[in-house]
Amino acid sequence: MAVSPSVFGERHSLTLGRRIMAGLRLDAPLLAGLVLISGFGLVVLWSAGGQDSGLMMRQLVRLGVAFGVLLAIAQVPPKILRFWSPWLFAGGLALLVAVLLVGDFGKGAQRWLDLGVVRFQPSEIMKLAVPMMAAWYLHDRPLPPRFLELVVLLALVAVPAALIAQQPDLGTALLVGSSGVLVVLLGGLRLRLIALLGAAAAALAPVLWHFMHDYQRRRVLTLFNPESDPLGAGYHIIQSKIAIGSGGLFGKGWGNGSQAQLEFLPERSTDFIFAVLGEEFGLIGLVLLMLGYLFLVGRGMYIALQAQDTYTRLLAGSISLTFFVYVFVNTGMVSGLLPVVGVPLPLVSYGGTSMVTLMAGFGILMSVNGHRNLLGK
């Protein structure tokens, strides 16, 4: 297990390309997957965005920045990442609180922090800072964690998630929360405890329901049954299902999706781009994309298995699985399996900040993989 062969074969027969990749700490299969999927995403966006070249340019620039961030983070040794984890977490937490306080004055822009030149959402930092912090907390402790340690971990995950949910940004809160929980699960939380927590959550739900106001209950019901509110949130789902369903096996062809092109489908270039893809490229296109995503997740987990210490192992595992949570939540909501929460389709949806965070995460995976041999374990 200590030294595993690369998936590309023997190390002594490195070609020039592979040498460059190794020098830049890049993992070629992962990078290839990312490039393919985001390329495919651009193709879909061209149609979904209404052949808007300005929009394409902006997305291209964003992709460029995102890949730049990936490349930069790949150069940072995991030890340094580990050292900075608590600081990043503390800084992110402070920013979240700042946003909440400043947000009280300037209503409507609560998620954003304006730093003059750059505007960004501190919650994006937390998408990485939370799993980094959880992994840092566990890295020199024997696993599985003891009860008291679990309580600390719970607080480390729940506090930022609650702050983000307060903004209110339920989708991001969910992703941040699950990225932290995944670290704990990978860290060996005992099965009995998992079962216990699941049971507790199930038992708590009716109690919570009992204490909710009528209008809150109705909101929850609409969340799970959008068809009951066709003038509001349900409109998205009805149109999205028609778009996907009418795509059939092979789709209507690129740029020919009537649902998308005639603007029946809301948010077609952002959260609901998966439906455009389904309408124009059919089941084949969707399955191909899903396979691409699964490849990225699989490769990420492979890197986690190869990792040589607890910190990198847990972090890499959590990042890979959180990526899948993204995919599942978005595709689930667009196809009407899950309630509608604002989560974009990773690497494909139009939009900036989350793309950069995503690539930063893959940058960490690259770093974990690329610095492995130097540790000389």
Added chain:
Amino acid sequence: MRVDRLKDHWREQRMFLGRVIAAAVIVVLLAGLVVYRLVDLQVVNFEHFSRLSQGNRVRIEPIPPVRGLLFDRNGRVLAENHPVYQLELVPEQVRDLESTLAALLELELVQEEDLPRIRNQIRSQRRFDPTILRHRLSEEEAARFAVHRPRFTGVDIQARLARQYPLGESGSHVIGYVGAVSENDLKRLDAPNYAGTAQTGRIGAERAWEHLLHGTTGYRQILVNAQGRMLQELERIDAAPGRNVYLTIDLELQAVAEEALQGRRGAVVAMDPRNGEVLALVSVPSYDPNLFSLGISTRQYQALQTDIDQPLFNRALRGQYPPGSTIKPILALAGLHYGVITGRDTIFCPGWFSLPNHSHRYRDWKRTGHGTVNLEESVAQSCDVYYYRLAITLGIERMHDFLSKFGLGHVTGIDIPGEQPGLMPSRQWKRTAFSRPQDQAWFPGETVITGIGQGYMLTTPLQLAQAAAILGNRGQGFRPTLLAAVEDPMSGERENSGHQPLPPLQLAPQKVEEAVDSMIAVMHGPRGTARASARNAEWTIAGKTGTAQVVAIAQGQEYDESKVDERHRPHALFISFAPAENPRIAVGVLVENGASGSGAAAPIARLVMDNWLNREAD
């Protein structure tokens, strides 16, 4: 670190491998679930969704509910729904928007001033949602459009229900009116439920019971072809109509009061003292609410707003006037209650009053004075000097506390919006109301004039009626209400609204009777100020006149030579209830610049009380 808690890297790696494998299984299962769903949508149900999408399109249309009707207490209609024609445009179906609008403008079917609003709406809406070009077309305009219809694809006439008020100006200050739903309304209201609603209550009962009147919006999913014609209705949830609302207002009584005030500016409020039901609430002059529900032009609105008689101003709820002498019986009761006077005590009224060590003379309205008067005579003749002295004896704090209990100086809590609180001054109030320290002190002279309801004190006509009702019901007040009953239009089930008693005032019954007797003396006594208004009365009436000085004409008003004099006259006020022993009606009357409470206000109250009691007796 304890020995048994040392890290075992080998074990950890094995455990991690186990977790990763478990995670991989879950990932594959979840991905499989999504793919299964996609297969279900795209392969199994392909035909269904394809039909919905190809050529045909599904559209969701809201079905607006029918607004509930407004009735008076006897079921006479106050507000109903009437079909009107409305001109609509669906942006998606229009080939050239600008030339279409220009052509409609040429036919005078669209107004120039509406164009910015229309363009704005088209930009912000979904392209297949209709934009309203004109809210109401006349029959002739509808016909003109019908002739030219083939030229205008995407433009059509829709029949819809608009609010209509059959009584016109009568009762409009109670009924209120509806207006077009605006962006701001949607922030306040439940927006999805107003998806198809054109109008919402703006003021009065229409606003207060909007939640009852509106109903629940339904919707239908329809299949339309490429031209937007409906092919098939896929699903339909009917709208639930709004509830009918019965007001406590009696239309006939309302008309009597309006008639009596005709040509004047003023207000009448009549209540049932036994339960707080408002029987009539009149403010004159009035306006036609149909103007608002059918779309008022800017010019018409300007005219209403700048009218010197302020027809839009609800004097009954929002007009704040010095109560003048109408508060005297209540102050007399305060004197009895606090034990500073008895009914037999007399004072000598020389026609003026001075504070000790002050030379300033506070004059009585009767220059020559009333001579020796006791409590009953002081109310019956409205002797000012008696109340200058009583005020000084009581002090402003006790006056404030006691008058407040009768609903003066704070909102009564009537259930239609817009009520003003009036003002009951006190030391505390003066400290906070003025910014300059020299203005914050309370002066004895201010107590003196508060004794005759002048100075800072302000009341609304509604408060006057409420004070009369509380006294008439012997200290047991009710929150004024206009809601009599709510009816489900489908089942006809009618639910009567409850009454809200106020905390009873703890007053000695014989002291209350003394105050009531003094008010009876106003009407039936040999020297009562309003005895002319009680002539041939079938009931014992208790009343009190008031005449309040008008300080000055408000600034910024237009001067009209012939009107200036009239507007300098004092306001006339009157409060009363009858039958005095067991009142079934309490009335507050205000006539702006009516000059005299006994001359202008009391006769109106008499008409109102007679009408109500005569009919009630039948």
